[in-house]
Amino acid sequence: MKKNSFRLLKENKSLILFISLMLVFRSAVADWNDVPTGSMKPTIVEGDRILINKMAYDLRLPFSQYSLIKLADPLRNDIVIFESKAADKRLVKRVIGVPGDMVSMHKNQLSVNQETADYKVIARNSNFILSEEQIAGASHLIRTQVVPGQSKKYPLESFPPVTIPKGFYLVMGDNRDNSADSRVIGLVPRHEIIGRSKTVVLSLNYDNYLIPRSERFLKSI
Template sequence: MPTLANLWRNNKSLIAFIFLMVVFRSAVADWNSVPSGSMLPTIREGDRIFVDKMAYDLRVPLTHIRIAHLADPQRGDIVTIDSSAAHELLVKRIVAIPGDSVSLVDNVLYVNGVRAQYRSLVVAPMRDAPSSPGIYLVEHLDKSSRVVRWSPVAPSPRSSFGPVIVPAGKYFMLGDNRDNSADSRYFGFFPRSEVMGRTRRVAYSLDPDHFYLPRIDRFGAALDAVAAAAKLPAY
């Protein structure tokens, strides 16, 4: 029967590789799958997003213990949250930081009394199911832009709220699929300590509607590329 010493002696290279990979994915960078459509069209079902675990903090591997503060999340950042309120890992966009006043009026975003600008996209960034048509708009506020999806057929009961003030040490986050996202409107403000990392790119993507074949065009794609390329007169 093999002993631990024999297992180490015969497989030390593999064991060391696995250990280093676990440490790397825990504390440095990781890729996460996105099972829901709450961030459509920015992040699609089947996307595996690249997450920079050191964007804001340096942590002890395999824990939430912070060794060093590196930066603070900013408005417009897409982040992963290990949410105690939702009991799962979420991916959302920060729309308001501590001290901000934030509100929605029929899905139109206001931060500190400033109304976001909107522009309709001539060509939709993705195909909707016939039973669930959406409207796609570029939303611009505070020097950042993103594509958001509104669902006129099935609007969210929380498409209007506020204004509310974001408390110290917390953030207000929304999904880009505004009428189909469980976010701060349902779970409240997310604590800074639950923000695990920032994502800006797709690592790779598999299409769940076509036998999980690779979506080659999304490999390495920048998440806000469509919005960044759009010129934005007021909507």
């Protein structure tokens, strides 16, 4: 029995080495993440598989959350992936506030360090509005039920000023009225953030028999 096991290992050592290296690579260097919800619409949609750069901020011990070397810190507007203890699952959100920032929101209109965001309506229909949010030198699209600055008294549309302490980040989904983010789970500790994403690897259309969406292949986000 032992001889058979040893021979099996010997005959498949190249495959075993390849699998081991692939697991280490996915654990510490890069991985992909399925996105099952629409909390980051319109930037990321249900069915997207996004690439995670796990070395964007830290060099970590493989198969752990332990940081061997800090390479950088998340920046405002980064799309980050984090293992949320508060939500008890992995989440994908956008960094809105970094340590030292004072952030508030009134009727879905953001303010960072007393600078109020500008909004330009890009498209609208009976269900939602797409707007370009511009603040602190960065811009991206967000999705809301009404134009930011106008209220329908949605529960997550406003919060008072909060100063982000050292080691924490305020994150939000781009689908502002439908995202369980820092307004629900609180500020995100730095050690929970495992990487950054800038690319959709591929996307499967959940509403059309999982047919790949060709227009989202390797799409920058």
